[in-house]
Amino acid sequence: MSKKKLCQVSDIPTDGVKTFKIDNLDIAVFSVEDSYYAIDRKCTHLKGNLARGKVKDKTIQCPLHRSVFNLESGVLLNHPGTLAGWFKKAKNTKVYKISEKGNELYIEI
Ligand code: FES
Structure with a gap:
């Protein structure tokens, strides 16, 4: 696992989301109540x-x-x-740790 610089804190809209492609991963980073969450x-x-x-709270509901x-x-x-849902089951998904240092966000992948 390695820690990589993701972006500036200001790049993620407050209570919004921004997507990133890093190392062949397709990740959505959410800002929720002053915390950041990264998920496939x-x-x-x-x-x-x-x-x-x-x-809602600390959950995400798929739009489909x-x-x-x-x-x-x-x-x-x-x-x-x-x-x-009868034809194909969903399963747990992958999340990634986000940390903040100064004005920058880092992700562990
Ligand atoms: S694609 Fe997300 S619930 Fe079906």
Whole structure:
């Protein structure tokens, strides 16, 4: 695991999201209540774009079939809410540790 500079703190909108491609990874970084959470951008169900999902408390809901993931742990909290969930199950996803130093954010990948 290595720590890499991600961006300036100001690059992530307050209570918003920004996406990054780093080392062949596609990552969405969320700003939630003065904390930052990095998660694989593609949902583990059918690759829905979690960067367009709905954040509530410290969870993200996929915009396609409403799977819900914990932003801190990547644990799947709710399975897909439509018939699509019968054909393919979602699973836990990957999260990455974010740290802040001065005006910069770093990610461990
Ligand atoms: S693609 Fe995310 S729940 Fe189906």
